[in-house]
Amino acid sequence: MTSRIPSVALPAVLEQLQALRKVVQPRALRAMALARARWLFRSVQLRGHNVAAYGPMAVQNDGIIALGDRLTFVGGMMPSSLVCHPGARLTIGDDTQFNYGVSLEAWESVSVGARCMFASFVRLGDRDGQRTAPIVIEDDVWVAHGAIIMPGVRVGARSVVAAGSIVTQDVPPDTLAMGNPARNMSLELVARETGT
């Protein structure tokens, strides 16, 4: 006697479902992120294409915010925040990526270049209680976890700000800034491999 149910290879079906999920889920998350960014950045004057926010964010815009194309704001344990006070200007270049917990605050002017990477809990504020001075981050800068950038600092192109550093002075291009207060050292001369 043969079974009336056509033979279905259940493991194969499950595997296919898993594979389908692997393909569909990132796209669904991406679509959600794009929609969320449209809503969160509704008060932003200049917004590029394909700005994605993968988690909650706090956006307060009383000045002028200009966002570039293809920005990514990653979600995590703390929401990122973008604050622009009246008369201030906050500019972010194309392809820049932000991890969670990043806080950008502009009282006068903060500008971030293209293709930068901001790790979690990075803080940029151009007023510290004593003075207000514009912050400029040039292109291709990598700011690592927990770094704080003080007012009036210009970080040169392709530079790296190490984790936990507090940058009080200008960083030239192609430089590693590390420590509290941050000391600058040329990236060509930094020979130490990780873990040695």
Added chain:
Amino acid sequence: MTTPHRSLSRELEGLWARWRLRRCQRIGAAPTVLGRVWIHGDGQVQLGDRVVLDGRLAPIELHAMAADSLIVLGDDVAVEGGASLEALQSIRVGPGARLGAFCKVMDNQHHPLRGNRHERPPSVPLVIEAGVTVGSRAILLPGTQLQKGCSVAPGTVISRRIPAGVTVGGAPARVLRREVAG
């Protein structure tokens, strides 16, 4: 002597904590889970006995990113809220260690200093030995080895071996105090 309803509620609390930690491969006796604890990634997370995960302030993140990555918390480890452990290879926390609020423990830099920034550099296994105290907002980078009983001041950035019984602080880390035997 415990009353039946108290022992029952303790039993239920233990079950609830185990359910919250269901993504872990091994859970020791009597885990305590408060607030939010996020365990994600494909790798292994192993917990010892009497582990306390206090995620009331901010979520605790245990992220074993790759399939072969490993996070081990020993017996009596206490982790405060906002601590984030990201393992690509392995992070081992010894018995009795305490991790402060918002501290970051990572065994991979995720981006190389030079060359193509979108490929991963090799990871270095990270070891925190028994009885270590890590302050809040400390950052432990790949290559960190905190030896027995040393303590790390809040906000310190470490990327190398710290000998036993030493207190370190600052960015980059300097020795603040050496413990005399006893």
